[in-house]
Every structure is written in structure tokens, then in C-alpha cells.
Amino acid sequence: MIPLTAAMVTAFALVIGRNTFVAGLSWVVLSPALYPFVRYPRPGSLLTFDRLYLTALALALLFTRRSKRPNERSVRAFTIAVAVFAGVFLCRAVTTHSHTRGALQAFTDAILLPCIVFAVCRRTAGSPGRLRGWAAGLMVCGTCVALLGLTERLYGYELATLSGGVVRTDTEVGQIVRVSGPYANPEVYALTLALTLAATLFWWMSAHTGGPRRKALAAAVGPLTAAVQITGMALSMFRVAWACALLIVLLGFGLRAGKKLRLVALAVAVALAALALFVPLQDSDVFRARMGDTANVAGRFATYQVGLEIWRSAPVTGVGINQFVEAQRLVNPKVVWGVRSVESPHSSFVATLAEQGVIGFVALLAVCGCGTRMLRRLGRAARGDATCQVLHAAVIAGALSYLAFSVELTMLPQGPSNAVLAVLLGMAAATVEMTRQRPVAGGATSMGPSRVVRAPRAERVS
Structure with missing residues (x-):
């Protein structure tokens, strides 16, 4: 069961790696309905829906390239x-x-x-x-x-x-x-x-x-x-x-x-x-x-x-x-x-x-x-x-x-x-x-993509 499960999870990770956002939402929606039923074996419940699906999601994150994010200290x-x-x-x-x-x-x-x-x-x-x-x-x-x-x-x-x-x-x-x-x-x-x-x-x-x-x-x-x-x-x-x-x-x-x-x-x-x-x-x-x-x-x-x-x-x-x-x-x-x-x-x-x-x-x-x-x-x-x-x-x-x-x-x-x-x-x-x-008025910030604000041409220093 271990090699078969590993192969299935890896294959599933390659599929959902194309869109981890949709895959994550699918887990959120499906988990309550499948949590009591997707379990094997029944006396021990070693394999569960959350363990299998989230393991595949973790592999999908490793397979995909991460976009560069700002270094936020908190x-x-x-x-x-x-x-x-x-x-x-x-x-x-x-x-x-x-x-x-x-x-x-x-x-x-x-x-x-x-x-x-x-x-x-x-x-x-x-x-x-x-x-x-x-x-x-x-x-x-x-x-x-x-x-x-x-x-x-x-x-x-x-x-x-x-x-x-x-x-x-x-x-x-x-x-x-x-x-x-x-x-x-x-x-x-x-x-x-x-x-x-x-x-x-x-x-x-x-x-x-x-x-x-x-x-x-x-x-x-x-x-x-x-x-x-x-x-x-x-x-x-x-x-x-x-x-x-x-x-x-x-x-x-x-x-x-x-x-x-x-x-x-x-x-x-x-x-x-x-x-x-x-x-x-x-x-x-x-x-x-x-x-x-x-x-x-x-x-x-x-x-x-x-x-x-x-x-x-x-x-x-x-x-x-x-x-x-x-x-x-x-x-x-x-x-x-x-x-x-x-x-x-x-x-x-x-x-x-x-x-x-x-x-x-x-x-x-x-x-x-x-x-x-x-x-x-x-x-x-x-x-x-x-x-x-x-x-x-x-x-x-x-x-x-x-x-x-x-x-x-x-x-x-x-x-x-x-x-x-x-x-x-x-x-x-x-x-x-x-x-x-992206800063806005008053020193606060606004949600949205970052944007470079250029100075007027007269103020630029060569």
C-alpha cells in the first residue's frame, strides 16, 4: 500500500500543481463531507482524506516555482x-x-x-x-x-x-x-x-x-x-x-x-x-x-x-x-x-x-x-x-x-x-x-500590485 499510495499522491500533486489555488479551495469545500468516510484502514485510520490531499498539495508547492515576495518581517x-x-x-x-x-x-x-x-x-x-x-x-x-x-x-x-x-x-x-x-x-x-x-x-x-x-x-x-x-x-x-x-x-x-x-x-x-x-x-x-x-x-x-x-x-x-x-x-x-x-x-x-x-x-x-x-x-x-x-x-x-x-x-x-x-x-x-x-496617502498602504513611481523628468539626477 505504501508505494501505491506514494505514486498516486505524487501523480495527483503533478496535476493540481497547475493551479494550487483551485486545489486548495477544493480541499476546503470537500474536507467536511469526506472527513468521516475517506479513511483506511478503519481500525487505525492511517490514511485519511486530509493527510492524502494535503500531502499532495505540499508536493505541488515543491514542484512549482515560488514567485518573489516582499520580505515582510512580521x-x-x-x-x-x-x-x-x-x-x-x-x-x-x-x-x-x-x-x-x-x-x-x-x-x-x-x-x-x-x-x-x-x-x-x-x-x-x-x-x-x-x-x-x-x-x-x-x-x-x-x-x-x-x-x-x-x-x-x-x-x-x-x-x-x-x-x-x-x-x-x-x-x-x-x-x-x-x-x-x-x-x-x-x-x-x-x-x-x-x-x-x-x-x-x-x-x-x-x-x-x-x-x-x-x-x-x-x-x-x-x-x-x-x-x-x-x-x-x-x-x-x-x-x-x-x-x-x-x-x-x-x-x-x-x-x-x-x-x-x-x-x-x-x-x-x-x-x-x-x-x-x-x-x-x-x-x-x-x-x-x-x-x-x-x-x-x-x-x-x-x-x-x-x-x-x-x-x-x-x-x-x-x-x-x-x-x-x-x-x-x-x-x-x-x-x-x-x-x-x-x-x-x-x-x-x-x-x-x-x-x-x-x-x-x-x-x-x-x-x-x-x-x-x-x-x-x-x-x-x-x-x-x-x-x-x-x-x-x-x-x-x-x-x-x-x-x-x-x-x-x-x-x-x-x-x-x-x-x-x-x-x-x-x-x-x-x-x-x-x-x-504600494504606499498611499498618509503613509498607509493599499492592496494591489506594486508599482514604481517615477519622479518628474526635471527632478531626475543623471
Whole structure:
């Protein structure tokens, strides 16, 4: 199987290398539908759709000549930080004895494949039209994921077991089954919808730069797809997903350079809308149970203390990838507000500190810091371009949503949501590199190809 698969992937890479932009969009659209089904063999799922397709995309990038890009420091620093963190993760995965295979699979799905997606998006999103194309692909992806979740709730089927997970039943809210869409767990489902919602708002709001047909299409499709994705997030039963839905709407519509009053006015409107929904939802037993569940929060705080104890046992390199639960058995359980710790790190940062030690944790913080620097550079470029402003707001909303999920849930080892985040960051990186070349009034920059401005003939020096 290995030589046959390698030959097929290489041949496919030669085909899609002619147009990696279309190939990348095809992956974004097809991945939600094929993620649970394209797996071989079934007990181990060594070959999956994402692994095969993105490996072919990586080969296609190697086969094609890269066009010369401006040397943007913030993008280069972010790329280096990601590469360093990936190297640290890989080294710790290889040195995780007796569980090396599972650790390498986690590295492949959660780190390597998103890096490929980021590289593909960064290289191919070289114009405003292609930025909208990537956003449209994420919009279709999020709508497909939301519809799968909605139909799971309506018709009672599930795809979690096909994706390598288990069906999760919430005993605290009346034995309700958590929908997970095409993914293995509901956390990835909710976070993916949050990220695609941010991209949908960018596609919708950036249509003002086009003609009447584009505006009419965006006015018809944008609100509908956003409503479907928000409904899917509401059914995920995660409080952080509910909060992120409000945050994304607030930033996506209200965050604009030099328009603070717009953000304040929209914040008031979103708060009033949330209050209007909160009052009638008080009659729902499920909603009251979720909002009043303080034991869940206490259990997380207790687990964070356990994570610190695990880190103290191996402060430099950690206990190994995916070894938090195993190491937790050697630590006395903690109790906060009468609630014991749970068997999960419940935080990407706590999990990284415990499993990779100070080295991995510092590398992760470097990625966060360099990513913040790149988004600040995008914000400065957005002052002179309306499309940049909308993209900046969408990427900020998506990044904050990912951060909110990662603080209280272990999202870093999850591949699908990391790949969607990589698309958003790739769009941001490509835009920063585009806007570096061409200055406009006020020292800002404008999206578009670079142009050399010549001095008048009388001012030229021979």
C-alpha cells in the first residue's frame, strides 16, 4: 500500500500543481463531507482524506516555482516561530517512548497539515479576488459543517464514530447527545463554526467593493449562511461558543480603523440582542442547566493545578505528547469548591506545559506573540483600504475565538480546527505581504500590485 499510495499522491500533486489555488479551495469545500468516510484502514485510520490531499498539495508547492515576495518581517517572524514550535513538537513526539505512533499522528494532524494549509493559502491568496475566494470556501465549509450538525440533532444519526471519536452524552442537561458534525468530538465542531463564521462575515462585508451583482449575491447569501452557522454553534451546547458568536458578530461588523463610535454602538446593540434572547431562554431547562453549571468551572481549575504538578515532575521537556492522562494517575487529585479534577487538561496551554515542558510552552507563546505582531501589521495596513479593514476584523475575531476555546479546552491537538485557523492566518499573511509594496496617502498602504513611481523628468539626477 505504501508505494501505491506514494505514486498516486505524487501523480495527483503533478496535476493540481497547475493551479494550487483551485486545489486548495477544493480541499476546503470537500474536507467536511469526506472527513468521516475517506479513511483506511478503519481500525487505525492511517490514511485519511486530509493527510492524502494535503500531502499532495505540499508536493505541488515543491514542484512549482515560488514567485518573489516582499520580505515582510512580521510574516517572516511568525513563520519562523511556527517552524520552531513544529520542530519542538516533533522532537517531543519522537521521544515519547511506547506511544511514539500516537504522538506522531498528533503531530501530523495538528501541526504539520495546518502548516501546509498556511503555506498554500499564503502563496495563492495574492489578490483581493483570491482572498474572497478563500473566504467563500470557508463559508461553504462552515455551512456544510453546520448543516451536518443540525441534521444530526433532527434525525438522530452520528458521524463521530466514523471519524475516530465516540458519541458524547451530556448527563448534566438531560442526557442530550452533543452534536459533533463530521468530526470526532463536539469541540472541533464548535470551534470550526466560529472560525468559518468570521470568514463568512469577511466575504459578506467585503462585497461593497464589487458591482451590483456581487452586492446582491452577498446580501442574499451572507446573512443566510451566517444564520446557519450561528444556529449550529448554539446547538453545540458550549458556553464559550455562545460567547464567541457574539464576539465575532461584534468585531466583524464593528471593528474598523478610526471608527470607535461604530464599535461602541454595535456593542450596545449586541448586548441588547443578547439580553433579549436571554430572557425567553430562561424557560429552557437545558439553557438554565448550562448557564448555572459552576461545577464544570471548578473542575477545570482543579485540573489546572494537576497540570502544574505534572509539569513539576518534568519541567524542561514535559511528560510526552498525549501523556497528560497517564501522568495524572501518578498525581493526587485536586479539589476546588468541592469538585475534583477531571481526566483532561481542559486547556491547550496547560496541556503544552505539562506534556512539552518549558521548551514547548515558550515556543507556543512565541507563536502567539509573533501572530499578534503580524495582525498588528495587518491593522496598520488596513487604515488605507476598506477590504483590509474587513479582513483584519475577521481574522482578529477568529484568532480571539481560537484563544478563548484554547484557554478552557484542549484544542491544540485537534487537526481540523487548526487547519481552518491556518487558512485565516494565511489570508492575513498574504495581505500583509501584498500591502507592503504600494504606499498611499498618509503613509498607509493599499492592496494591489506594486508599482514604481517615477519622479518628474526635471527632478531626475543623471
